[in-house]
Amino acid sequence: MVTMNLTVPPAPTLAQRGFTLIELAIVLFIVALLLGGMLLPLAGQQDIRNYGDTQKTLVEARDALFGFAMANDRLPCPASATSNGLEDPVGGGVCNHPYDGFFPAATVGLAPIDAQGYLLDGWGGESDNRVHYAISTANSNAFTTASGMKTTGMTTLAPDLKICNTGVGMVSQGTATAACAATASLATDAVAVIYSLGKNAGAGGAGTQETHNPNPRATVTADRAFVNAPQGTAFDDQMVWMSKSTLFNHLVGAGRLP
Numbered sequence: 001m002v003t004m005n006l007t008v009p010p011a012p013t014l015a016q017r018g019f020t021l022i023e024l025a026i027v028l029f030i031v032a033l034l035l036g037g038m039l040l041p042l043a044g045q046q047d048i049r050n051y052g053d054t055q056k057t058l059v060e061a062r063d064a065l066f067g068f069a070m071a072n073d074r075l076p077c078p079a080s081a082t083s084n085g086l087e088d089p090v091g092g093g094v095c096n097h098p099y100d101g102f103f104p105a106a107t108v109g110l111a112p113i114d115a116q117g118y119l120l121d122g123w124g125g126e127s128d129n130r131v132h133y134a135i136s137t138a139n140s141n142a143f144t145t146a147s148g149m150k151t152t153g154m155t156t157l158a159p160d161l162k163i164c165n166t167g168v169g170m171v172s173q174g175t176a177t178a179a180c181a182a183t184a185s186l187a188t189d190a191v192a193v194i195y196s197l198g199k200n201a202g203a204g205g206a207g208t209q210e211t212h213n214p215n216p217r218a219t220v221t222a223d224r225a226f227v228n229a230p231q232g233t234a235f236d237d238q239m240v241w242m243s244k245s246t247l248f249n250h251l252v253g254a255g256r257l258p
């Protein structure tokens with residue numbers, strides 16, 4: 001009698017079987033999804049950090065201006081693109097770039113600065129990331145002339161930098177009489193404006209809102225109106241300004257005024 005061995009080889013256990021191509025593909029797909037999901041928040045977190053660093057730098061810059069004013073009885077002139085972070089002209093008086101200059105970090109002694117002495121915002125180390133600074137030339141440059149504010153007197157001083165909450169409807173843009181549209185004004189008598197061109201500094205600045213903050217590219221030198229619109233895709237500039245009353249408060253406290 002012939003007997004047949006019908007023993008079936010045992011099925012491989014899970015550990016022996018390994019993975020099929022389909023299973024590997026599913027695993028890789030899930031890993032890709034997880035990585036993609038993590039990378040986006042990381043980029044977002046970096047943006048939030050840069051925004052916060054910039055805001056901190058701008059406020060520190062304004063505080064440094066108060067200190068400078070209390071020590072020197074005037075505010076510094078903005079630096080030019082070639083003055084290596086020193087005010088232009090050194091010693092103040094009639095500023096060469098009152099509305100289109102940079103924060104004079106080398107004069108005021110503030111960091112972080114680039115190799116040329118300019119204060120940088122939180123968005124990187126390029127020249128586009130230099131902090132901008134504008135100063136009122138009102139009352140015959142009283143704010144940048146030593147003892148100019150004291151000589152003129154608090155009731156006569158009338159700083160004239162304008163901050164608008166939108167660039168839409170701005171009047172006479174690009175000229176010395178540029179002004180906010182009615183109901184768009186945040187301030188009409190700012191002494192100084194300190195601002196960063198934001199994350200898009202290298203490529204932005206041409207939109208309806210940002211075009212009003214004079215980029216070095218824009219050759220707008222007489223215009224003393226600035227836009228501080230809500231943050232969004234059309235606007236990422238960051239701005240602080242110095243009001244007349246807070247400056248007077250510091251100077252009276254220091255015995256520089258009245």
Ligand SMILES: [Ca+2]
Nearest residue numbers: 197198236237
């Ligand atoms: Ca911008």
Ligand SMILES: [Ca+2]
Nearest residue numbers: 212213223225
């Ligand atoms: Ca402007």
